[in-house]
Amino acid sequence: MPILVMKFGGTSVATLDRIKRAAKRVGVEVAKGYDVIVIVSAMAGETNKLVGFVGETSPLYDAREYDAIVSSGENVTAGLMALTLQEMDVPARSWQGWQVPVSTNSAHSAARIEEIPTDNISSKFAEGMRVAVVAGFQGVSPEGRITTLGRGGSDTTAVAFAAAFGAERCDIYTDVDGVYTTDPRVSNKARKLEKIAFEEMLELASLGAKVLQTRSVELAMRYNVKLRVLSSFEEQSDEAGTLVCDEEEVMENRPVSGIAYSRDEAKMTLVSVADRPGIAASIFGPLAEAGVNVDMIIQNIAEEGRTDMTFSCPIDQVKRAEKALSEAKARGEINYHDLVADTEVAKVSAVGIGMRSQSGVAAKMFQTLRDEGINIKVIATSEIKISVLIDRKYMELAVQALHDAFELEKA
Ligand code: ASP
Ligand code: MG
Numbered sequence: 001m002p003i004l005v006m007k008f009g010g011t012s013v014a015t016l017d018r019i020k021r022a023a024k025r026v027g028v029e030v031a032k033g034y035d036v037i038v039i040v041s042a043m044a045g046e047t048n049k050l051v052g053f054v055g056e057t058s059p060l061y062d063a064r065e066y067d068a069i070v071s072s073g074e075n076v077t078a079g080l081m082a083l084t085l086q087e088m089d090v091p092a093r094s095w096q097g098w099q100v101p102v103s104t105n106s107a108h109s110a111a112r113i114e115e116i117p118t119d120n121i122s123s124k125f126a127e128g129m130r131v132a133v134v135a136g137f138q139g140v141s142p143e144g145r146i147t148t149l150g151r152g153g154s155d156t157t158a159v160a161f162a163a164a165f166g167a168e169r170c171d172i173y174t175d176v177d178g179v180y181t182t183d184p185r186v187s188n189k190a191r192k193l194e195k196i197a198f199e200e201m202l203e204l205a206s207l208g209a210k211v212l213q214t215r216s217v218e219l220a221m222r223y224n225v226k227l228r229v230l231s232s233f234e235e236q237s238d239e240a241g242t243l244v245c246d247e248e249e250v251m252e253n254r255p256v257s258g259i260a261y262s263r264d265e266a267k268m269t270l271v272s273v274a275d276r277p278g279i280a281a282s283i284f285g286p287l288a289e290a291g292v293n294v295d296m297i298i299q300n301i302a303e304e305g306r307t308d309m310t311f312s313c314p315i316d317q318v319k320r321a322e323k324a325l326s327e328a329k330a331r332g333e334i335n336y337h338d339l340v341a342d343t344e345v346a347k348v349s350a351v352g353i354g355m356r357s358q359s360g361v362a363a364k365m366f367q368t369l370r371d372e373g374i375n376i377k378v379i380a381t382s383e384i385k386i387s388v389l390i391d392r393k394y395m396e397l398a399v400q401a402l403h404d405a406f407e408l409e410k411a
């Protein structure tokens with residue numbers, strides 16, 4: 001029988017009633033003749049609560065125990081979903097990650113899936129089971145310890161199962177009815193997209209859109225998994241939601257498909273560093289070793305052999321960055337007069353595969369921000385995105401103005 005993967009996010013399994021409702025959706029697909037693999041998140045708020053417990057108990061926690069604790073929310077919903085389906089006379093069974101087993105590497109709290117054997121679940125399907133409910137977000141390391149895939153990781157579990165089982169589709173049920181041109185909470189003109197290309201979704205996800213975990217989009221693109229985002233709160237047809245697919249399948253020809261933002265950015269400037277070969281390596285080497293995710297980088301023109309180096313990173317990594325740089329300074333590897341952190345910035349990005357073939361997108365973006373009197377602090381571009389760092393207090397305004405300028409409300 002054809003296989004469908006259905007993933008239910010935290011809000012879709014937040015209460016017993018909602019689990020029932022999700023189970024009914026599963027029942028509809030079973031009745032159509034699919035064997036279904038259901039991937040569940042923890043009940044909404046549960047993972048945050050567990051993360052809080054860890055921090056309160058041990059500020060410099062052991063990452064293996066973090067994973068043991070934080071993965072547990074999904075165990076509850078997996079069992080409850082299986083029980084609910086059984087109550088509806090749908091043959092169902094639950095699996096925790098290690099039981100499948102979802103093999104990952106040992107990068108605790110950010111593990112990567114290495115293999116998903118299908119024999120275990122497939123043989124149950126062959127025996128008449130119709131739904132395998134799998135706890136999302138979890139795996140098991142080569143050492144046999146429980147791992148987690150990073151926040152939002154059950155999206156990645158779902159796509160990985162769809163790829164491993166050759167599922168016909170991977171449906172991601174969430175609390176919004178699809179992928180929007182921007183966050184509807186920021187612009188009331190945000191429009192739901194019928195289709196979006198993998199690459200655009202990948203950029204939007206990594207630039208701050210929270211609908212899908214970035215890694216899940218990467219996997220879907222690599223294995224060409226037909227990925228759909230839709231709401232678990234509405235009656236659904238087969239065409240509902242947003243399809244994430246190959247760019248050839250996307251008909252709309254527009255320079256920009258979406259505006260993403262990220263509030264949690266910081267800008268750091270090393271004032272007056274020596275302009276010599278190897279200086280960038282000696283700054284960004286220690287930052288990488290300290291696990292700082294550097295995003296945008298600017299090096300100024302040098303004057304009298306000295307220059308300023310500016311970079312952006314997530315706001316919660318500022319302390320770590322400061323420590324890594326001051327240690328490198330103490331070791332004599334770099335020399336700077338001052339290290340200035342600006343933690344009041346946000347990143348706003350325009351994304352679209354149409355940028356490859358249409359010019360003037362950057363100019364239009366900068367003019368729009370100028371017309372609103374918004375100063376740009378850092379710019380970064382790729383083939384299909386333009387990102388700017390601006391004062392956080394103008395973030396909403398920038399998103400709205402850009403959404404208007406690129407007429408994203410129009411199909
Ligand atoms: N429960 C995990 C989280 O909140 C994984 C997920 O929901 O995707 O991050
Ligand atoms: Mg999520």
